[in-house]
Amino acid sequence: MFFEVLTGFITELRLAGVPVSMVESIDAMRAVEHVSLRDRSALKAALGATLVKNVRDAEAFEVAFEVYFAYDRTIPDGGDPATSPESAPSPPMSASLQGMVGDALRAGDTDLLRALARLAVSRYAGMEPGRPVGGLYYVYRTLRAIDLDALAAEAVEAGLTQLEERLLREEIDARLEEFRREVEAEVRRRLVADRGREAVAETLRRTPLLDRDLMHATRAELEAVERAIRPLTRRLTARLARKRKLHSRGRLDFRKTMRSSLATGGVPVEPRFRRLRPSKPDVVLLCDVSGSMATFARFMLQFVYAMSTQFSRIRAYAFIDGIDEVTSYFGPGVDFETAMRRLGDEARVVAFDGHSDYGHALERFWEVRGLTPKTTVIVTGDARTNYRDPRPEVLAGIAEEAKAVYWLNPEPKRFWNTGDSVIRVYEPYCRDVVEVRTLRQLESFVEEVI
Amino acid sequence: MQEFAFPSPSVVADRLRERRYLADDRIAQVVFLADRLGKPILVEGPAGVGKTELAKSLAGVLERRLVRLQCYEGLDESKALYEWNYKKQLLRIQADDGRPWNELEADIFSDEFLLTRPLLEAILAPEPVVLLIDEIDRVEVETEALLLEVLSEFQVTIPELGTLQAASVPLVVLTSNNTRELSEALKRRCLFLHLDYPSADREREILLTKVPGLEAALADEIAKLVRSIRSLPLKKAPSISESIDWARTLLALGVRTVDSATIEDTAHVLLKYQADIDKVLADL
Ligand SMILES: Nc1ncnc2c1ncn2[C@@H]1O[C@H](COP(=O)(O)OP(=O)(O)OP(=O)(O)O)[C@@H](O)[C@H]1O
Ligand SMILES: [Mg+2]
Numbered sequence: 003m004f005f006e007v008l009t010g011f012i013t014e015l016r017l018a019g020v021p022v023s024m025v026e027s028i029d030a031m032r033a034v035e036h037v038s039l040r041d042r043s044a045l046k047a048a049l050g051a052t053l054v055k056n057v058r059d060a061e062a063f064e065v066a067f068e069v070y071f072a073y074d075r076t077i078p079d080g081g082d083p084a085t086s087p088e089s090a091p092s093p094p095m096s097a098s099l100q101g102m103v104g105d106a107l108r109a110g111d112t113d114l115l116r117a118l119a120r121l122a123v124s125r126y127a128g129m130e131p132g133r134p135v136g137g138l139y140y141v142y143r144t145l146r147a148i149d150l151d152a153l154a155a156e157a158v159e160a161g162l163t164q165l166e167e168r169l170l171r172e173e174i175d176a177r178l179e180e181f182r183r184e185v186e187a188e189v190r191r192r193l194v195a196d197r198g199r200e201a202v203a204e205t206l207r208r209t210p211l212l213d214r215d216l217m218h219a220t221r222a223e224l225e226a227v228e229r230a231i232r233p234l235t236r237r238l239t240a241r242l243a244r245k246r247k248l249h250s251r252g253r254l255d256f257r258k259t260m261r262s263s264l265a266t267g268g269v270p271v272e273p274r275f276r277r278l279r280p281s282k283p284d285v286v287l288l289c290d291v292s293g294s295m296a297t298f299a300r301f302m303l304q305f306v307y308a309m310s311t312q313f314s315r316i317r318a319y320a321f322i323d324g325i326d327e328v329t330s331y332f333g334p335g336v337d338f339e340t341a342m343r344r345l346g347d348e349a350r351v352v353a354f355d356g357h358s359d360y361g362h363a364l365e366r367f368w369e370v371r372g373l374t375p376k377t378t379v380i381v382t383g384d385a386r387t388n389y390r391d392p393r394p395e396v397l398a399g400i401a402e403e404a405k406a407v408y409w410l411n412p413e414p415k416r417f418w419n420t421g422d423s424v425i426r427v428y429e430p431y432c433r434d435v436v437e438v439r440t441l442r443q444l445e446s447f448v449e450e451v452i
Numbered sequence: 453m454q455e456f457a458f459p460s461p462s463v464v465a466d467r468l469r470e471r472r473y474l475a476d477d478r479i480a481q482v483v484f485l486a487d488r489l490g491k492p493i494l495v496e497g498p499a500g501v502g503k504t505e506l507a508k509s510l511a512g513v514l515e516r517r518l519v520r521l522q523c524y525e526g527l528d529e530s531k532a533l534y535e536w537n538y539k540k541q542l543l544r545i546q547a548d549d550g551r552p553w554n555e556l557e558a559d560i561f562s563d564e565f566l567l568t569r570p571l572l573e574a575i576l577a578p579e580p581v582v583l584l585i586d587e588i589d590r591v592e593v594e595t596e597a598l599l600l601e602v603l604s605e606f607q608v609t610i611p612e613l614g615t616l617q618a619a620s621v622p623l624v625v626l627t628s629n630n631t632r633e634l635s636e637a638l639k640r641r642c643l644f645l646h647l648d649y650p651s652a653d654r655e656r657e658i659l660l661t662k663v664p665g666l667e668a669a670l671a672d673e674i675a676k677l678v679r680s681i682r683s684l685p686l687k688k689a690p691s692i693s694e695s696i697d698w699a700r701t702l703l704a705l706g707v708r709t710v711d712s713a714t715i716e717d718t719a720h721v722l723l724k725y726q727a728d729i730d731k732v733l734a735d736l
Contacts, residue, residue, distance in 0.1 A: 037485075044477075047477065047478045047482060050644070055494075055644045057646050163711065176652070236631060244592070339685065
């Protein structure tokens with residue numbers, strides 16, 4: 003029985019994109035022989051250490067583990083005696099569940115908070131067996147019944163210094179987050195009891211962070227993606243630096259080799275190589291910052307500036323129907339958020355009505371361009387130009403002066419050239435037009451071009 | 453009967469605590485399993501979260517010698533595994549001029565002329581050791597291959613001598629700051645342990661064990677402040693060692709409760725970049 007659950011779990015991990023090898027699944031089976039199967043945290047540690055070798059996959063592991071190894075218990079209708087708060091040490095009880103959560107919050111009693119979260123689900127989620135509703139719906143119903151924001155506000159006492167208040171708020175947020183997580187976990191457990199593990203796992207399976215579509219991500223997902231940028235660029239930078247070093251060793255320098263061989267009696271023991279001057283690219287970014295493109299521009303700028311050591315020079319322009327240089331906002335040591343705020347407040351990107359006009363923006367860029375045969379121009383945008391004249395000849399001129407033009411389009415390829423998308427007219431002047439909707443695609447583009 | 457070092461994970465945690473290393477459940481579990489399964493632990497995480505310290509503390513707990521291989525770019529076989537002492541070999545060849553080559557060869561490629569480096573040393577040690585392979589992500593991916601035989605078979609093959617089997621199984625800890633992806637082959641051989649900054653509660657406990665004389669209330673305040681500071685987008689978030697340093701500083705200054713002025717005066721202990729200091733001061 004347990005063995006079957008474990009193989010199901012491993013299959014689920016693989017389906018969620020976690021690469022689990024044969025050897026690792028055998029290790030997992032060996033490891034669980036050393037833990038008590040009733041000890042969930044021990045089981046989780048054993049499986050995590052043997053099956054998941056990349057933090058990137060931690061989230062997928064969490065979800066799959068919750069589904070496959072939820073507490074095994076039958077869930078009665080309504081109340082939940084096994085874990086009801088009566089079994090927890092009781093502080094002075096308030097009359098309502100809301101009040102009880104508030105008390106537990108102030109007391110910092112996390113066990114009690116978790117028990118109350120389970121109780122809240124059984125009372126408010128209104129879960130009905132067999133109803134084909136996703137877990138989020140029930141989580142929402144439960145949390146709607148309890149006003150966590152109000153509780154958080156109440157829990158902050160008066161008369162604190164600003165600093166004390168901030169720390170208290172963060173502490174309360176952390177506890178409430180725990181409450182929310184327990185609500186989600188409880189909903190999941192009940193869904194599993196109702197529909198079985200596989201069905202629930204399938205509805206919960208999520209695209210790995212690196213592959214998430216940036217255009218359609220929720221705010222929480224975007225924040226997670228942003229957090230992933232820094233380690234990603236750090237690794238990429240290290241990789242590129244190493245690559246550059248390898249390539250810096252040029253062809254054999256015959257003269258030098260012979261000269262140095264004099265020291266060893268004319269035997270050329272150590273070949274000498276010509277040094278190549280590894281060239282770092284000079285890039286100009288042209289970012290469409292209208293509407294939904296702004297999200298993508300933000301990622302692009304963050305990504306490129308996080309890797310600024312890998313470029314000899316970066317210039318950035320933002321455009322909608324007008325264009326403005328924003329390079330100075332991102333100077334060394336300037337905080338990214340501050341730069342983005344200035345981009346929003348100060349950059350003059352609107353010339354007429356604030357609807358994208360690629361033709362006009364390109365034309366204005368042409369007037370100030372400053373391109374050399376070493377410059378790589380990267381345009382980001384969907385090339386939706388509101389049926390205005392796209393002026394492809396301007397891009398042709400840019401391409402001629404620069405080393406190359408690349409176009410990153412964050413729209414799915416199948417939507418290109420539909421409606422007012424005119425990507426096809428620009429394509430002939432680009433070294434490459436690439437679909438970049440995810441962090442992984444962005445990473446591989448940067449790696450290839452540099 | 454195989455002998456195990458720990459009867460249970462909670463004993464791992466208790467013994468580490470005696471050495472003033474606070475392990476959470478997961479750390480204790482993974483160490484326990486590493487001992488049971490005879491597998492290396494790959495500890496990954498940001499700077500200063502106690503990766504290296506874990507290996508050192510384990511050596512202390514087990515009363516074993518710590519053999520450390522510090523990795524760096526360019527590390528090679530001759531520094532990681534072994535090297536022939538060719539000067540000594542040359543001398544021997546010169547001294548024994550006239551002996552037939554095959555005799556001489558057998559002689560100069562023997563233990564006597566072998567310079568052992570950390571990996572071989574760990575394998576040959578008569579008593580089991582703790583082998584710490586620190587910052588493995590700094591070596592080139594090709595160099596990782598040198599480790600594979602040691603990590604899975606606990607043996608080293610030297611062409612001139614044959615395969616040397618471990619006299620005792622070492623407990624191996626590898627650490628990585630995750631500056632590059634490690635090879636799948638290496639990861640497959642290890643138990644994986646990701647360490648992150650601790651929760652405020654655990655950090656408070658760490659501060660209390662590491663900084664004698666620190667009041668619980670102050671430790672609590674420091675832990676929460678550090679958590680708050682880590683949530684800001686900084687160039688370099690404060691590590692555990694930095695929060696320990698900060699706690700020591702505050703204790704030495706006789707601070708009872710931390711206010712903005714104190715933070716302003718002591719932020720340089722916690723943060724290494726002026727830009728980060730400015731950001732924190734502006735934000736708090
Ligand atoms: N769990 C812990 N219990 C007690 N002390 C700890 C713990 N974790 C970290 N420390 C303290 O933090 C300091 C830094 O830890 P350590 O040097 O092991 O970090 P590291 O993760 O190896 O960092 P780096 O990547 O910079 O090498 C240690 O000297 C120790 O005092
Ligand atoms: Mg270290």
